[in-house]
Amino acid sequence: MTALAAAVDAPQARPRLFARKRVRQAVLIWCFLLPSLLIFGLYRIMPLAWNVVLSFQEWSPTRPATWAGLYHYEEMFFYDEVFWTALWNTLLYIGSAPIGIAIALGLALLVNSDIRGRDVYRTIIFISYPLMTVAVGVIWRWMFDERVGLINYVARSLNLVDSPIPFLNSFDWALPSIIAANIWQMLGFYMIILLTGLQNIPQNLYEAASIDGADARRRFWRITVPLLKPSLFLCFVIGMLNSFTSFDLVYVMTGGGPGRATELLVTYVYKLGFVQTKFDYAAAVTVVFFALLIAIAWAANRLSGGNAGAVESD
16 A cells, blocks of 8 residues: 555655746856846836836926926927937938948958958958047048048049038938948948858858849849848847947037037937036937837847847747
């Protein structure tokens, strides 16, 4: 009877043992995750939540907070012309990312081919990205300078223009000049990501397409572009995030001027909060800023197929 009872209890003991093991594993995992989650919640989630609450209040360091409801959003959408100017400039700035990605794709295709010195070309193209953004702003501010700038000097030496072009002091040229500087800085980073994607494409696909009679153009559009979608999407997201946070480049080159010609949402938020001390209104603009970021990222993901950047499990 004792042996029979032990045989009956043995199957019940195994699930308990496995359950205890799973509990111990779960506790161990949470012990490792908890410090990172606490830091993330303390420095990311809590400031974001407080910013959302602040956008519905009237608050300054010198007076207690009072509930304002949708007052700041009403002022922003219906009465603040500077907000719409900054929003339009930000969208133009984001829209320049595909231009840089297209140029980087051409360079990646070039340095991925069998040409002499391609490693040197890769280094030269990539070297712009590790530079500090402030240094990039200073360099391009000098290059675009109306009196001693390199671009105006070359243009006048070649008799392309009769008088210097005031790139950074012109309402028409200021924003394109900053966009050009931003594209130059990000070009090397885009190229490295796309080059990695190109090198991960199996060469037998190109060989099979060549045997079937596909020319270089068809191989590019039918093989290269579809298999590069995750890399292209990653470049766009990084370029979009860089456009949303390009405060230092704009601030060094133009400070948002002339007038509001290069005012972005990020520079406008800075001026509202730290120059005009309108922290509550700056919080409302930041909420719209964040919502715009999420919406553009979601739209880009949908346009790329809905699963760009996803990791396939074995």
